[in-house]
Every structure is written in structure tokens, then in C-alpha cells.
Amino acid sequence: MKLACITGASSGIGREFARQLSNQGYDLILVARSKDKLEQIAKKCRTRAEVIAADLSKEEACREIAERMKERELTLFINNAGFGNIGLFESCDLDRDLEMIDVNVRAVHILTHEILEQMKARNKGTILNTASVAGLMPGGPLMATYYATKAYVVSITNAIAAELKESGSLVRIAALCPGPVDTDFNDVAGVQFSLPGISARNCVMTALKELKKGRIIIVPGLIVKAGSVLAKLLPRALVMRVLMKGQNKKIEG
Numbered sequence: 001m002k003l004a005c006i007t008g009a010s011s012g013i014g015r016e017f018a019r020q021l022s023n024q025g026y027d028l029i030l031v032a033r034s035k036d037k038l039e040q041i042a043k044k045c046r047t048r049a050e051v052i053a054a055d056l057s058k059e060e061a062c063r064e065i066a067e068r069m070k071e072r073e074l075t076l077f078i079n080n081a082g083f084g085n086i087g088l089f090e091s092c093d094l095d096r097d098l099e100m101i102d103v104n105v106r107a108v109h110i111l112t113h114e115i116l117e118q119m120k121a122r123n124k125g126t127i128l129n130t131a132s133v134a135g136l137m138p139g140g141p142l143m144a145t146y147y148a149t150k151a152y153v154v155s156i157t158n159a160i161a162a163e164l165k166e167s168g169s170l171v172r173i174a175a176l177c178p179g180p181v182d183t184d185f186n187d188v189a190g191v192q193f194s195l196p197g198i199s200a201r202n203c204v205m206t207a208l209k210e211l212k213k214g215r216i217i218i219v220p221g222l223i224v225k226a227g228s229v230l231a232k233l234l235p236r237a238l239v240m241r242v243l244m245k246g247q248n249k250k251i252e253g
Contacts, residue, residue: 003074005029007056007065007111008081010037013130013181016200017078020208022047026075031056031065056081056107057099066114073122077115079108079153080130084146086247097145104149109156112173116160119171128211129153131175133219136228138236142247150177154217161216174216176207179224 004021008014010032018028022045030038035053042049052068054061069077082104085092108129119125132147134140135154140147157175164171180197198221206220219225231239 002026002076003029003072004076004078005031005065005069005072005074006078006080007031007107008130009041010034013176013178013200013203014078014080015041016204017080017207018045018049020201020204021076022049024208029069029072032081057102059102059106059110062107062110063114066111066118069115070118074115074119074125076126076128077111077119078128078130079111081107082130082149084143086143086146088142089144092145100145101149104146105152108153112156112160116171116173120169123170125171126211127171127173128207129157129173129175131157131177133177133179133224133228135175136177136217136219137231137243138239139243140247141240141244158216172211172214174211174218176203177217177219177228178203179219179221179227 002025004017004026006014006017006021006028009018009028009030014032018030018041022028025047027047028042028045028049029052030042030049031052031054032038033053033055035051038051038053042051052065054065056062056065083100085096085100112127112129115125115127119127131153132150134143134147135150135152137147137151154175154177157173160173164173178198181203182197182199203220207218210218219228
């Protein structure tokens, strides 16, 4: 039996992961705040789908989910819950930024730590952390906190992957780093992407395909992949100016 747990499963990429994994024969555990939305998605799944309503900005909710997973032999755990915000750093609502850190970083850290321990005990399983191409950039003017949270996810995923390889473990971990994706993220963050987004369907198809190949950092889309490589080669100051211009277009859009 193949079993996958997906956080942030009520919309966007998470919902698409649920659809495609169910079509591939995975039983599912779907996690998000909205129980109603999760139940609607569960009804459309071809396989069994359990629903867990939880607010991952709360540490106790993260620990409770991890505890419940001890009873299951997860094949795949997807840390997908997350959101963004835009504006000058000092003008952004501090409580909102802290909530973003709780969901994008703290929840990912807790769940990765606990699920990894469980998988290593069985010496099998895969963790996929949804990051962003933002996490591959030197920083994100006008989206400072969001870019920083995704850089954290990329960094910790790379480090854990190296540790797993060194130990000879069969457990695997990877980070999905998409650029713009046509999801509800735009509305939550209050932005309009300057580049056309790829579909959630294509994003997830690429993620699952590259995961099977053993890729650690997965960047869907040739344009975004090329941009992430170019950002490493160009002077940091130039990259930051380009990013600032792009973020301003999101606000203006």
C-alpha cells in the first residue's frame, strides 16, 4: 500500500498533488485548515482519503499530526502548506509575517524532523518540501520574509539530503522550487505575477517525475530553471535590482 500525507491540501498545488497521487493509487491523508474544502477534495479521490483539519501556524497542531503519523507507514510526506505577502519590510504587518514564518518555516521544520525520524526507523520513505524558486535567490525586495522562509526550506532540505546520503539511508528528501504557478497564492499574497504561471497540473507532474529520478532540488519550467541558474552567475546587486523591478510589477499589476 502506498500512503501519502499532504499539508496545504485544500487548494492549489496541494490539491493537485492529492488528485495525481490518488490517480497513481496512493491512499491519502489530507491536511489543511478548512475541513469542508478537504472533504470536498476527498470525495473526488479515487482512493481512500482521510481528512485532518489543522492550523499549522500552531506548534501543537504540527506535533499532533506528527504523532498521528507514527501509526502509519508513510510512503510520501509533502510539506506543502505556506503563503506569502508583499510590501516594504517595515510596512508589512508584523503579526502576518510571524504567522508566515510559523507556517513556512516552523511547521516545515517540526514535521520534517518528526517524520524523518519515523522514516529512518523504517529505512524507507520520501519527504518533499514545497519551497519556491524564491528560495534560490539572494533575497527578495518587497517580499523579504517570504523569500527568506523559502531559502530556509531549500537550505535545510539540501543539508538533510547530504546527511541521508552520507549515512547510506534509503530515506530521501527533496525540495520543489516552482516559479509562478496558477493557484490561489496570488490572491493570498496580494500580487500579480509579471511572468505567466505554469499550471498546478504541470508543476506537480514535474515534481513527481523528478522525484522518481532522485532529484533533490526540483525547478519546474525551463524559463524559471534558467533564471535560477543565471541568478547565481550575475552580480548580486544586479539580481536584486531585477527582483525589485519584478516585485513592483506584481504590485502594479
